[in-house]
Amino acid sequence: MTLILAGIAISAMAGALTSLVLNLSPNPYATSEIIFWMMGSLADRSMLHVWLALPFMALGWLILGTLGRGLDALTLGEDAASSMGINLTRLRLSLVLGTSCVVGAATAVAGAIGFVGLVVPHILRPFVGGRPSRLLWASALGGAALVLAADITVRLVLPQSDLKIGVVMAIIGAPLFLHLIYKTRSELS
Numbered sequence: 001m002t003l004i005l006a007g008i009a010i011s012a013m014a015g016a017l018t019s020l021v022l023n024l025s026p027n028p029y030a031t032s033e034i035i036f037w038m039m040g041s042l043a044d045r046s047m048l049h050v051w052l053a054l055p056f057m058a059l060g061w062l063i064l065g066t067l068g069r070g071l072d073a074l075t076l077g078e079d080a081a082s083s084m085g086i087n088l089t090r091l092r093l094s095l096v097l098g099t100s101c102v103v104g105a106a107t108a109v110a111g112a113i114g115f116v117g118l119v120v121p122h123i124l125r126p127f128v129g130g131r132p133s134r135l136l137w138a139s140a141l142g143g144a145a146l147v148l149a150a151d152i153t154v155r156l157v158l159p160q161s162d163l164k165i166g167v168v169m170a171i172i173g174a175p176l177f178l179h180l181i182y183k184t185r186s187e188l189s
Helices: 002-023 028-039 047-065 068-074 078-083 088-110 116-128 132-157 165-188
Strands: none
Touching (some): 002 028, 068 078, 068 088, 068 132, 078 088, 116 132, 116 165, 132 165
């Protein structure tokens, strides 16, 4: 419950800060750019953007690449992982740092493209089994493939409308995620 309330508070604060930035924006062009970034898109991105994000993403991938054993052990529970010699504090810190580097760099370049990290692992879990070490890399490739497929779809289906990937992913991802929640709750009942 505390985690949910903290998430709501952080979301409200982030929304307020976003509104403040939009309100203080010096010109309409800057406001338009901020809004388009918030919708998420790969349009007008070049290799320069990739090179700017690559060092942070590479650092994140290196950190996450070392966490497979710890994540696999954590599926047995915190006590079992700790008894296997896993430093849980270090594992959590490394996981947050690695994920922040990868997701932060991608979001800085492409904008907010939601539901990729929530939906893709749930879709791929049956194919890789219950091992997070395998799911980590499968999700990275699956997420990239999903974003690429969404970008191609947006460019081919409605090329004249300038539809953003983030909007399409939210329209597809939100109902799918709600279905996964419903399915999980019904299995637990």
